[in-house]
Structure formats: structure tokens, C-alpha cells
Amino acid sequence: MDEYAKQYEDCAWIPFEDLEKFMEEALVHAGVPKDDAKIIKEVLIASDKRGIDSHGIGRLKPIYIDRIDIGIMNPVTEIEVLKDQAATAVLDAHNGMGHVAGHKAMEMAIEKAKKYGLGMVAVRNSNHYGIAGYYATMATDEGMIGITGTNARPSIAPTHGVENMLGTNPLTFGIPTDEEFPFVLDCATSVSQRGKIEVYGRAGKELPEGWVIDHEGKTRTDTQQVLKDLTTGMAALTPLGGIGETTGGYKGFGYATVVEILSAALQDGSWMKALNGFDDEHKPIPYPLGHFFIAINPEFFMGLETFKRIAGTICRELRASKKAPGEDYIFTAGEKEHLAYQFRKEHGCPVPPSLQKVMITLRDRFKMDYQWDFEK
Template sequence: MSDMIFKCDNLISFSQEILKKLGLNENDAKTVSKILIEADLRGISSHGIARLPIYAKRIEYGLINPKPAIKVLEENQTSALLDADNGMGHIASYQAMELCIKKAKISGTASVAVKNSNHFGINAYYTMMATKANLIGMAFTNTSPLMAPFGGRERLLGSNPLSIAIPAGNEPDVVIDMATSVAARGKLEVAERKGESIPKDWAIDEKGEATIDPRKGLAGALLPFGGPKGYGLAIFVDIVSGIITGSNFGPNCGSLFEDLDRPQNIGHFFLAINIENFIEIKEFKKKMDIMIQNIKTSKKAVGFQRIYMPGEIEYDKHIELLKNGIKLSENTIEQLNKLAQNLGVPNRLS
């Protein structure tokens, strides 16, 4: 078997069947599957359907609750705190952003936090929920300790990603989705699966030396982007996701892959801003288009043929893969089909 291309709907259906066999209800399985395949469509395969085997392992080990009873612990007009009940992070996060959007539509700005949660997929999925409602969306999550502080070599901080999405008019929405490390751990995982090397500034090995070997980088620590700048942002994300929510933070956050004896207990933080509290949405989108066009038509630096807005590459990839299908590696297909066989799911990727 070699790499193969699959239609989006087929992968969503396959994922749903896997998740239902793992104990998720129909609605939750659909929500998680859509978020996973959206990652693949945007070219972020590290957070796509390839994550199903590790989710399955954690559910089977009793480390993720497949049937969470999500509760609102604290709530007022502009904020709320949800308890994810140790369920898949996608489920509580989807509900959190829905609530955040609803509150922002009424009150102008709203924030909703989630505690007692797990890995939630790509940040951008949730911020794009806000742009579809003509709001600015922000999302933050802490992760297991993957990154060294600026000047250090111990893994004390997560890659702690963040996303900010802003609606535009005729132009694609501006979608920032980034780890606070130079590269997300998922990119090292992809390089390891493909047997490829990594850039020298992505990670250090256990001795604190730069490495191009993804295996040594995964055993060592990721590096913050921009040195102290990414380091500072990572601390901020850990505070709003971990400390504020009452979740784990810093080195106490559970690892999705390595800590197979305890839940992750991480947190997420979502924020939505109602643009119409400041300016009419039609006027805002008109000005956004002007800004985007001014940037994209500006003079290019040597070696560049095109200037991209944040999220534009992923937007183009989404259109391409939605039409032509999503390519999965031979290794990923084998892992997913083995998982389906072990769970008694009749469908196979072929």
C-alpha cells in the first residue's frame, strides 16, 4: 500500500465510526470528526485524523472520558467557566466558543474558559466559528511541557498555541494560528513519521544542543519563536489557560503521548469581540479588504512571488483539498485501519 487520497466526507464518516466505537455519542463523534478533518483540509495533518490512534489509546486506558457531562461552574453576562469532565477537548471547546459568541452578541465582549480538559485539535477551528458570526475570535490553550524557557534547556512550558481570527469582506478572513514555539510538536512528529530532518532552530536535544533529528528534538525541548518574545507569549497563554481556569500549568500539564498513567487536565480560554459595538460590520469588512489588498499588492522582497495574509495558505489549501481530496501517508492508513480492525469497525481506508 502507498499514500492514498480520500474525500473529506469519507474521512469524516470513518472517524465518526471509530469514535462511536470508543464510546462517544453521535453528536460528539461528529463534532470531533469535523474538527479533525478541518485540520487535514487546512494542511495541518499533525492535528488531523492521524491523531485518532492516540485518542483511542487514552480513552481505552481510562484517561479520557468518552461520555463527559460538561458543566457550567461559573457564569455571568460576559464570562463563563466550563468543566470539560475530562472529555475530549474538542467537545467542551466547541460548546465554549458557542457560548462565547452568544454572550458577545449581547454584551459586546465575552470570554469563556474551560478546565479539566484534553487536547482540542486546531485552535483556528474555534476562532473561525467567531468570524462566521461576524466577530473577532481568540483561542488559547496550554499543553504538556514541550518547550524550554529562553536561555534554558528543561521542558517547563508547553508550545502553548494561540489563534486570532478577524472577518473580512470579499477577501479571506485573517486567521492567525500559531504555536509559541518555533514549530509545533506535531511538525516534528510528521518529520519523524516521514523520516525527514528538521531545521536547526526548531529544537534542542537533551543536552541543550541544536539538532536536526526530530527524534532527538522530541526527546529534548522545542525552542520559543523569536527567543524572549515567544517565551513571553507562552507564559501568558499558560496563565489564561492554566492558572485562571484552575487547570494544570507549566510542567504539571499531562502529555498526550507520554503520560499514559494520568489525564492531561489542561485548560483553554476563548474570547469573542462584537465588532458592531465599535463600527458597522459592513464598514469594517470594507476597510479590512482595503488593508488586505494594500498589503498583498505591495512590492515583493527578493525571492518572493506573493505576499500571503495570515491563514491564506491554509485557506487556499482548504479549497484545493476539499475539491481534490486529502492525502494520507501509507503509515497513517495502516495505523487507522489497524485501529478500525481492533475496534470491530467494518470500514477500511482503501
């Protein structure tokens, strides 16, 4: 893991519990009820614990507190149950915190799956809900398969197009296994996503070619300008598979569209350009996102233990398969995140200098009693 730590040489390592406490207090100061703040910080720290630095404390201020400040996100989440039937439900989050709505929805899906074998809950008028994998692992913790997806502000250009139309729209699966960790596939339907580009921006690095295109369909690597142009529509992310059809970009485009439909049509919600976050005068307005959550109970099939054994065996056989020249290991989904957690639970979460400044800004603004080691 020495090589793992090297990529964070300029970072301060902060214990999980310190970051959790800080995030919860900051959210409460921003107007979020304490019980809701606990849920939100759990989702955010889950990201940092797993090494998904794009969706943890780095999102606390720009995605949540800043949007609360300008009045486009409600700190108090009032969830309305629009429909609740045997194995399905539809919720309206009324522009509240996406993590709170997501947690409630997956809880409902799990309870339905305990009774009926399957449960699905759709949500409308929500907001960014953090890492989708958090909700999938809510299900795996209960011995179930968890599936979730969400639409997002337009970022991806359709194959053969250059206009940002679809969100990064993750389609996420959590699958219990007989190993120490579940199989968790949590990724955007674009080659990359804004959060990762923000990580590159904080590190002052240029983007790899093929992540972003301009209006002429040419790749862009200028990170800071890309972050601005993604907002104004002057740049777009490429779908999984990349530019055009040669490397399968139409597949990522198709999956992103599936998530868009399931995040809007089931719940009579909003989609694509309606999620842009700006009005005709380019003033910020809410992002009325939609999500869906599915829990599947293996006990209603051939039993949980059988399922976990076969799922785990498939993962082990994949890892044991023949390696490419120069490669010594094959990772299955969720394994790198598990390894990151094993390292970080001993060392804490890495916080780069740019994010340290943000934490100091929030601390000073809310008059919170923190003195970080990186300030010495």
C-alpha cells in the first residue's frame, strides 16, 4: 500500500471520526436537522472511506451547503409518499436532501423485499444523493441485491452528438458474496464524471484525452475551463465507450438513457434539460432529480447462502484467470474500495490543500471549535 499512499503525498490524513463530526456539525449549522445530518455525513464518509474522493467531504460545501445558501436546495427534507403498494412505492422529496430521500427509499425497498422478495421505490423532486454505492450496500448488508440509479444535470453528449443532454446517470449494483466484501459496481455511464474532473482540478492536473469533447467533437483536456464549460454547455462528457461507435460509445449512451427514463418516467419527474439548474436568465434554480431503488431478496429464489457462494466463486475464478503480460492481479468490482478502506481505517482520509482551505472557511464561518494539524 506504499504506492497507494504516494499519490496522496501532499495531503493531510484526518481520522474518519473527525471528518464525520465536522461534516455533521457543518450541516446542522447550515440548517439541516441533526438526524438528517447524521444520514448525510454517513453517505459522504462512506465515499471517503472507500477511496472515492470525488463524492466525499469534497462535495460538502459546493454541492450541498452552497446550494442551501442560495436557496435552491431545502435543508429540511419533507418526504411525501405519493403511492405505496405491495412491492412498490413513489416518493416526492420536495427539493430536500437527496441522501435523506435515498436512505428512506432504499429502506422501504428492503422492507418490501423481505416480505415479497422484491421491492422498488422511485423518487422525484430530489437532489444529488452522494455515492450510489451507499444505497446498494444498504441492501447487501441485509443479504440482498441492491440496485439504484439517478439522473443528473445534463453532462453527456449522445453518440454522434456534441450537446450535453444526459446526466452521468450511474447504474449501480450491490451483490452479496461469501467474501469479506460485496461485489459493488458503482460507476457513471460516462467515461468519467464531474466529481473526478474536480479532483483533477484540485490537483492542478490536465484531463486524459477522450473524457470531454467540445462543440466540434474534439477532445478537451484543460481541466479548469472544462469545469466552467460543462456548466454553460460549451463542453460535454463522453459516454462509456468513448467518442463515436468504434469503441462502443453507443452502449454507454444507451445505458445512460435507461437510467434517465427510470429516474423520470416511473415517478412522473423531470429529465434532461429540466435538470440544468439554471433558468433562461442563467440564474440558479433547483435540480429536481429522480432516483430509483431496487432490493432483491435471494431467499425467495434458491436461498442466500447458495447465492453468496456462487457469487463469491465467480469473483474468485475471475481473479484467478490468466493475466495480461505485465499484470499481476485482476480486481473485481468493490475490491479496490475494500482495500482502500483497509488502509484508510488505519490512516484516515487524505485531504488535499485546496480542500483544507474549504474546511477552514466552513469552520470560521460557523465558528466551529476545530484546530487541524495541517494548520500548524
